[in-house]
Amino acid sequence: MLWNSKGKPNAFLKVSYSLLAKFFFFAIAPFFSITAATVVLDPGHGGRYLYPYRLYGDKFDKASGGYLDRYREGARERGIYESEWMYALAQRIKSYLDKTLLPKGHSFFKSLLARYGKAPSKIKPVRSFLSRQPSYYVNYYKRREDLNEDFRLFDYENWRTGEKKLGTISRINSYCPELVVTLHLTETKVSPKGGLASVITPGYTTFELARQYIMAPENERSSFAQAFEKTPYANWFISEGGYNAWQSFLKDAWIYFTGYAPEKNGLHPKSWRGLRHNLISWSYAEDSEGIERPLWQIEGRFWERERSLAEKWRREGGEEGYGGDNFFASQQLLRFIRLGLFLNKVDSARSLPEIFPPYISTWAVPTFVNAVSAYLEVAHLGSKRDFQRISRHLEIYAQSISVGIYYLFYPFPLHQIKIQDRPLPKGVDFDKYREYPGGNYFTAVGPCWGMNHGP
Numbered sequence: 001m002l003w004n005s006k007g008k009p010n011a012f013l014k015v016s017y018s019l020l021a022k023f024f025f026f027a028i029a030p031f032f033s034i035t036a037a038t039v040v041l042d043p044g045h046g047g048r049y050l051y052p053y054r055l056y057g058d059k060f061d062k063a064s065g066g067y068l069d070r071y072r073e074g075a076r077e078r079g080i081y082e083s084e085w086m087y088a089l090a091q092r093i094k095s096y097l098d099k100t101l102l103p104k105g106h107s108f109f110k111s112l113l114a115r116y117g118k119a120p121s122k123i124k125p126v127r128s129f130l131s132r133q134p135s136y137y138v139n140y141y142k143r144r145e146d147l148n149e150d151f152r153l154f155d156y157e158n159w160r161t162g163e164k165k166l167g168t169i170s171r172i173n174s175y176c177p178e179l180v181v182t183l184h185l186t187e188t189k190v191s192p193k194g195g196l197a198s199v200i201t202p203g204y205t206t207f208e209l210a211r212q213y214i215m216a217p218e219n220e221r222s223s224f225a226q227a228f229e230k231t232p233y234a235n236w237f238i239s240e241g242g243y244n245a246w247q248s249f250l251k252d253a254w255i256y257f258t259g260y261a262p263e264k265n266g267l268h269p270k271s272w273r274g275l276r277h278n279l280i281s282w283s284y285a286e287d288s289e290g291i292e293r294p295l296w297q298i299e300g301r302f303w304e305r306e307r308s309l310a311e312k313w314r315r316e317g318g319e320e321g322y323g324g325d326n327f328f329a330s331q332q333l334l335r336f337i338r339l340g341l342f343l344n345k346v347d348s349a350r351s352l353p354e355i356f357p358p359y360i361s362t363w364a365v366p367t368f369v370n371a372v373s374a375y376l377e378v379a380h381l382g383s384k385r386d387f388q389r390i391s392r393h394l395e396i397y398a399q400s401i402s403v404g405i406y407y408l409f410y411p412f413p414l415h416q417i418k419i420q421d422r423p424l425p426k427g428v429d430f431d432k433y434r435e436y437p438g439g440n441y442f443t444a445v446g447p448c449w450g451m452n453h454g455p
């Protein structure tokens, strides 16, 4: 008899329901809820540079129905395609992290951690997702109408059907991740020894120096330029020939605030480049459709977010002295790569790739996600030694980054190894974002519809 006379489930069934609920929370929930650490692995690029970029590029401009920027297909060096190799790296990292999800993978994962330190007795789950599909040449014929369809960073409309499509940044945010690990290779020329570097974007207070400079009367401007020189960001990334760091910073600040690239003096708008925070699907887009937007508008949801404490934590100050948790998380993972190369005897303590100063600019992924963003240049392909390392030892990069990701969530004591730039004995404080006033900062980025896709 399952139902009592009043048509309600009897005690036996009630017990079963509660058992079922318990089973859900302890056995199934780690896969389908935010109780597990959630990471998006974000291999760079994936599409192809095609001319003309108005038809095939990235940053879709609704007003003109074309793209505002060329598609950036990434580095290529002697048979190594960045987009393909970073996809393979992300897949391998995921296959390691997936070992944390089921008890039968725990002993394997523990033995991996044990190479780096004293492995914890209990492995905790780290769920990971990839931000994109394999690069365009997989399923080339199926894709040939629009090779960049699945690889644009920003949202766009299908040119034939008008259907709205999500870009990679919106897809990342749909998982409401706590950590995003972006993986790139670069062709930037460095010493033959090669090296590793973080990619970071500063917070609002730094960009505000540019806005103040532009707004100020001419005779008061120089104080803001001098203030910028004193910040840790003065070594700004130079993306345009003939520009210095200050001019590059001004240009990027214009794009950040107004969507316009300025003239070289940084005082007047020149060309429309798109207001990036409105080119993605998330809870901070401005709903100013049809309303003339003031050029220097700094009110509204996105700008409140930019000036929030959480963004300050992500992008300013912190363990490294600047760059916030984003820079700290990035540097920790780079230190784990060094540790991995040393422990696996790829390098001696002296031949290890050094960690270069970060690439600082207004990069899209670290700016437009609420997760802690670790953005890594894992090798400089122009360097012979780096080329060898990445082409022969991709598995060691995958292992060390996986261990590093686990460590950022759940730090454990590392072996005392005498090399420079060892990981600092500390993880990222994710709880301060989870317990953010007004609700979990990671899930505030938008509806988390990607969460239930499963690993």
Ligand SMILES: [Zn+2]
Pocket: 044, 045, 074, 075, 082, 184, 185, 186
């Ligand atoms: Zn790249």
